[in-house]
Amino acid sequence: MNKLNSAENTISHLLQNCGQPKAVLFDLDGTLVDTADDLGAALNHVLQSHGLPLCSAEQYRPMASHGAKGLLELGFGPLLANYDFGPLRQQLLDYYALHVCVHSQIFPGGTELIAHLNQRKIPWGIVTNKPYRLAASMLKQLPALRQCAILLGGDSLAQRKPDPTPLLVACHQLKVPAAQCWYVGDAERDIAAGNRAGMTTVLAEFGYIGASDQPELWQAEIAIQSLADLIPAF
Template sequence: MPVPRADWRDRWAAQPRRAVLFDLDGTLLDTAADLGGVANTMRENRGLPALPISELRPYASKGARGMLQKALGVEWNAPEFEALRTEFLDIYQQDLSRHTRFMPDLELVIADLEARHLPWGIVTNKYERFTHPLLRDLRLDKRAAVTVCGDTTPFAKPHPQPLKHAIGLLGLPAEAVIYVGDDFRDVQSGFNAGCYNIAAAFGFCSSDRPVADWGADAIAHQGKDLLELLAD
């Protein structure tokens, strides 16, 4: 279980070279409208009315699995799940970025890091075939120092390997890196990888566990809180 470290900011600030890593869906980018649009397309194809994106938003951080659970009431272990998941992902791949934007104030956060010459990157459970085209569409692919996806390594979060891989690509010790994420598994992954963690309470936050109980080193209640939390 992750445990907050009271001196995390001083320890991070003391590092000669530092970096910040972000989860993608619900932390760096608001992808709920595009993911929810796919879910509603699948509902409409089955004669069901569309759901408000506000109802689908909390499930967006879990991708197809979360959307199918909410939109069609299908759990991951149902016999029809894999076929529906394939259908969902095929539709999503055709139109990844129509409505996707930065989460509120995250564009400012990224600009601030870049102005301070602090590298930033992405560690997401979203597969490479969706992540890389999405980042290209938003012109973020060349700005991110590293991008590690759900199928880049043999493991996905909450396993620490994706974050360890990203930290290795950065050439930094784990204590020089902060990971920002909107799900309990992000904090689990970061803690077990040895880096510091900020819980993005402004995100999709699909976990049943209250954000205050995740064990993060800090909590950002709004995107702009990161400007202070990541300050020198």
């Protein structure tokens, strides 16, 4: 059985046992939007300004879901201990804020899925650890995402993923019980947060999953290779 058939069968089984989901929430980077090249450009801007070797897409892509800290750890390696982390992080974020959506685009199948959700009047939103202002700026530049019903960033609340609180708050604002909402993400913290919130969790296998990650241990209920795989669920 191939992975797509497995996803189809799993979704069919969940629908039979739990009914159709009433809402869906997405992670942003590596799940709904492919942001790796813009994040990598911001990292390389910082590295170049300090006279350090640049990172290739092959290097930075698996780290693109891990925020400024993960990117800087990748680029600077052990040398990071010799720098004041705060100014480096701010330098990366300042550059990224000005170039937040140069190369970024919705992952294949995402535009079709969002259009389907909008047509069916299924509420959807985004819960990300990305700073809110950066996430909001990106959404303004991607017209297909402008009907997002709720956006929570990593600084919107005191808690952030893998804590389930942001997901529970989003469900509350959508007026949908967590048990009737699905959460789609590409990182272990996404699946952990969704599971702790009592939601159906969906692993985006096309996202920024590194060679050392073990997604088979994350306990996602569904694994998809394209966002379009979710259309039959709604």
